[in-house]
Amino acid sequence: MNRQSPGVRNNADALRGASRLAVQATRGVMGLVEEVHCTIASGPSVLGRPLERPARAVTGWIYSTLQAATRHVGAGLDAVLTRLSPWLGDSAPGPQREAVVSALNGVLGDALEAQGNPLAIPMAFRVHGQPLCLEPEALRDALPEAGSRLLVLVHGSSMNDLQWNRRGHDHGAALARDLGYTPVYLHYNSGLHISRNGRALSALLEQLVACWPVPLESLTLMGHSMGGLVARSACLAAETEGHGWRPLLRRLVCLGSPHHGSPLERGGSWVDVLLELSPYSAPFARLGRIRGAGVTDLRFGNVLDSHWEGRERFGWGGDARRGLMLPEGVACYAVAATTAKALADRLPGDGLVPVDSALGRHALPELTLRFPEANQCIIPGANHLDLLDHPEVYATLRTWLA
Numbered sequence: 001m002n003r004q005s006p007g008v009r010n011n012a013d014a015l016r017g018a019s020r021l022a023v024q025a026t027r028g029v030m031g032l033v034e035e036v037h038c039t040i041a042s043g044p045s046v047l048g049r050p051l052e053r054p055a056r057a058v059t060g061w062i063y064s065t066l067q068a069a070t071r072h073v074g075a076g077l078d079a080v081l082t083r084l085s086p087w088l089g090d091s092a093p094g095p096q097r098e099a100v101v102s103a104l105n106g107v108l109g110d111a112l113e114a115q116g117n118p119l120a121i122p123m124a125f126r127v128h129g130q131p132l133c134l135e136p137e138a139l140r141d142a143l144p145e146a147g148s149r150l151l152v153l154v155h156g157s158s159m160n161d162l163q164w165n166r167r168g169h170d171h172g173a174a175l176a177r178d179l180g181y182t183p184v185y186l187h188y189n190s191g192l193h194i195s196r197n198g199r200a201l202s203a204l205l206e207q208l209v210a211c212w213p214v215p216l217e218s219l220t221l222m223g224h225s226m227g228g229l230v231a232r233s234a235c236l237a238a239e240t241e242g243h244g245w246r247p248l249l250r251r252l253v254c255l256g257s258p259h260h261g262s263p264l265e266r267g268g269s270w271v272d273v274l275l276e277l278s279p280y281s282a283p284f285a286r287l288g289r290i291r292g293a294g295v296t297d298l299r300f301g302n303v304l305d306s307h308w309e310g311r312e313r314f315g316w317g318g319d320a321r322r323g324l325m326l327p328e329g330v331a332c333y334a335v336a337a338t339t340a341k342a343l344a345d346r347l348p349g350d351g352l353v354p355v356d357s358a359l360g361r362h363a364l365p366e367l368t369l370r371f372p373e374a375n376q377c378i379i380p381g382a383n384h385l386d387l388l389d390h391p392e393v394y395a396t397l398r399t400w401l402a
Helices: 011-041 052-088 095-114 136-142 171-179 194-211 226-241 263-275 282-288 293-297 391-401
Strands: 124-127 149-154 182-187 218-224 249-255 331-338 376-380
Touching: 095 293, 124 194, 136 194, 149 171, 149 194, 149 226, 171 182, 171 391, 182 194, 194 226, 194 293, 218 226, 226 249, 249 391, 331 391, 376 391
Parallel strands: 149 182, 149 218, 218 249, 249 331, 331 376
Antiparallel strands: 124 182
């Protein structure tokens, strides 16, 4: 009989992933120092940097030697950890380790995946931190009380499924208790492009729905922060691919989702541009590029490949999105938080996401996401993470989803 995959992590793999990351960081710092060294040693740019060729010859030899030594150290660590693997064993990752790995994936997730680093998070549905095996018997064993109302919760950037539980409250568990939903939680690498995660989620939902132990009456998607964009992207992917789960979707709930981006990422892109203006600061622009594709998607709220393909991720460019729409035939809801204590005409955001972005409002009509007025809610005196456990948020969710 097929059983649910155990939620364990190979300790040797975790150490191997961490050592590779440390080696890559060391080599990256060396490259930065080499570029600064060479720039300074080349002489003034106003004179055409007359010493650039000899400076590069000297610094190139020194730093290539150091880089080669670092590569050998990394290869040696890999070999040692491979030999030690049988003795290091496995362990169940605790919440603290899950949080660190999730944050790492949020910042470097695309690089971790491209390099085959064991710390890269594979997408999976989980319950209580345990991955679900998407086979009928395994799902029946893992979810003996599965009902006909499926709720899929999608976490935000640099977070994980366990963090839906905040200060003892979990929207999914509470909705299961009060309204009979069966919650399932997505765990994914938030450093990948949102459109990539959207396609992967759509394909995974197709498997989940096909294996669900009882006939499904409805499917509800709930996303916090980036999770709302991933859910929207999954809907678009399902419509393109003709996936069978899409007609079952009845509701889409977005909690503090940056539908039109976040000022923090837009500010980060301007820093990149400004650093490039001087040859002495240009090498440091590399530090600004240590952020995953998922993060740069949050500049404007990209949910399709066409929003980012063929565009420089770290340069400054305009918004490529056109004709955005919410999924048809689905009741769509949006919750925004504001740090202001009372509601007014002009409100600050929640510290990360502006109120207008969370509610889908945009100066251009074709980019406005038309959440019905009755399906919008603003929570005063709250920050971005408060949306996960605020009593008023849950009271609103209970009303909307009853």
